Amino acid sequence: MTVLSTPVGIATSAADTLRRRPGADMAGAAFKWLLIGATVFATGFLAVLLGVMIVDGWDVLSGNLVHFLTHGFSQRSATDAGVWQGIIGSLQVALVTGVFAIPIGIATAIYLVEYAEGSRFARLVELNIRNLAGVPSIVYGLLGLAVFVKTLSGFTQGKTVIAGGMTLAAMVLPIVVITSVEALKAVPSSLREAAYGVGATKWEVLSRQVLPAAMSTILTGTVLSLARALGEAAPLILVGAATGFLRFGDANFAETFTGPYTALPVLILNFAQQPGDDWGTNAAAASVVILVLVLMVNGVAIYLRNRFEKQW
């Protein structure tokens, strides 16, 4: 029994009272493990997803991969069918998407941050971008069908890679703008002031100082947006990516931009909708292909960010 009358005794007793008894915080421990479980569930399913797709698509991935990657679609038999046209189509669409979305997106961000911050027009553009970011992808397909396929058919030649790419460009535009705005805002104003101080015009300040400084972050954002475009199928269905057999004939690469096309995610939809296990195997194998493609592009983006990230 400790004597409570001495200061040391009182302190020891208080410390005893305050000390956490082993096992007393059961709720806290349970809560923590619940949270860890939620996090593992949220992130771990990527591994499950990849594993399931590899197992399901193993027949194609192990024995038939070269044929699968280098041959076109075939309606007749699942084992003849390949994803070559889908890969080429997806890359073409992503190229057109980049050509339209990247310059317009970055230019919009420059206007918002460098020229018009706080003006009424800038607030309108900002609100508009925020709302566009929440519009479901398939609605962009309606825009593409009505405007890019029909109204602008003189330029796009109808249901072509160009129309598809422009549609996806409209879809990823908000992502490019938002990431570019953040990148530009992170450039310290001292850099701009120094350039103005030695007599540079606004264009020179932007093109020689601000843009090079922000470029790595902007690049990351645009690469991520292209990854999004690579995986998107819903709008492409509406603007006419073919889901069935495609004959390129002897069209050269340039001509395929204005002919019928398909894209990898659209092919996966087609595989998944065919009856029979063979097609299921194809769908799984094609899913592995697109996952590898998208994860690679994302890897590039994350590498760019880590490689060139600046601390101001």
Add this chain to the structure above:
Amino acid sequence: MSPSPASTLSAADLRTSPGRRARSALARWLFLLAAAATVLVSALIIWTVVSEAWTFISQVAFDKLADIGWFPRRGLFDLSTLLVNSAQISLIAMAVAVPSGFGSAVYLSEYAHPRVRRVMKPTLELLASVPSVVLGVFAISFITPSILSPFFSEINFFNKLAAGIAVGLLVIPLIASIAEDALRAVPVSLREASAGLGARKITTSIRVVLPAAMSGLMAATVVGFSRAIGETMVVTIASGGGDTSLFNLSWMESGGTITSAMASLGLGTDQVAGNDLAFQSLYFLGALLFVITLGLNMIGDQIVRRLREKY
């Protein structure tokens, strides 16, 4: 007369060459043009969707909007079928995504070691980029046969439950990311004050941090719900593959949503046969979807603005 050098230096001398000024002015106009183009995209979306949808509304017989199901090529456009299916699948998705998304957000912002956090955040970003068709395939090749069938023997191969779970998996990264931002915006001083009063970590997390971040968490839920309603490919593959859909409330049956009905109509845009209005119904559904998601996103914005505590 020999004027001092200072007095001969006029404004014209300080002004730079016309070429440099012209380039700067030109650049400004190009940037302005790009910003205007983004507004044009919105205007075009609204214009095309509304004008074609109006054709549908003005020509459709209103009793066809409430019938036995969604059979666009036979002229039956029962909206309740699609709305109920969209709501059911999105609610299942939220039941999956909200606990898991919030849980991982609380873990990453309150508990995780910085090193764990540095690995987990990019992993969540990576998850957000998984193509939705892949999750659709996952739903029919794994979720239904391996997870649901053992428990529900009479479940349909295509069913709303599997579609909802897959959509939920897709929405988790979005919800987790918005929720984590909200939690990290809660000032450290609140946590320190709570700990100073002797609160355990669990008490601080649940009674102090979560309530302070409530607006952000609600916004995450609303925005996630909006994303779930707009998700197309998962539902098209796993639940609503056909272009027709009979009204049903069972989550073990297949059923088309607003989005999957649009995709199915789109798959046959060249061959839309039968009813003349089938093509316009595509735009009508688009208008409906646009209004619903825009409304939800604006509510999300409002919640953030209304409830945001000023620290």
